[in-house]
Amino acid sequence: MARRLPLGLCALLSVGPVLADTSDTGERMSRAEQLKVFGAAGFSDQPTDCQLEAEHYENYRPVTMDVVKDLNGDGRLDAIITEGSTLCCGFTGQGFFIVTKQADGEWRQVASGEGIPQFLPHRGVDGWPDIEIAGPGTRRPVLRYDGNTYKLLPQP
Template identity: 45%
Template sequence: MTTFPPTVAVALLVLGTAAGGATPGLTPADAAAAFKAAGFTLKGKQWRQCDDPTPTYVPGEIAEVRDLNGDGRPEAVITEGGTVCFGNTGMGYTVVSKQVDGSWKKITANMGSATFLPARGKDGWPDIEVGGPGFCFPVWRWNGRQYVLDRHQYEGKPCERNR
């Protein structure tokens, strides 16, 4: 059984997956293509982006597969955990999207855990609240080319980050 730092364990629970579980909703070829598009490399049996030698490291995992922007094609949320690469957030995520031609494209990546909100940016992409330590979280919005910082919030209410 794998033991996770508290922030990673909470993020995995929020995403609704169990560590070490099967890739939900993707063929092995699509899973490999999604990892590669996200910048991960297969090392042994682990997909890795981070070179974290510590025992708390959690290798890359496809935590969720669903159509985030309503275009009829799947997106995959790939998570990886460890404090060497992700500091006190303990994890990072990458969102990749299957394209019309069948290839996969990296859409966004960040430190922390991704929560997809009902509010939407351009082309139907959901706003992403990025959780981590603290009580005022950044929310990123798709502008048609990339996710950009839109606001900060806590429990759906605006807040200001302490500097």
């Protein structure tokens, strides 16, 4: 089932760009391109299930494109999209989606999950950084890119 963008975000996209960190490239993303990014993460123009479930709670954070930059050094933009509430995402209160722009100009999701992604210096296939998933507790799982998607590394 596709996730849906909050109606307020759809209205924002119709009148102006969503601001995101593009500091490493200086590129600004058009509204049409932003919609492709959100679509690759599985969002549409309807309210998300998380938004509908959490609408009566004050801790809902709407779908946001937080970071847009080249994460793996291939010269193409990648984006991190977040949405959250403790109702939908547990104690971390955040879900994340990482999408990458392909050579053909299309966007593809490479990772998603609950928690706060923190990029580590070690890199997997194609230069993608390992991702530590921060959240409550002492165990922090690490994901590594395998050439197609991020997979959970075995815990010691």
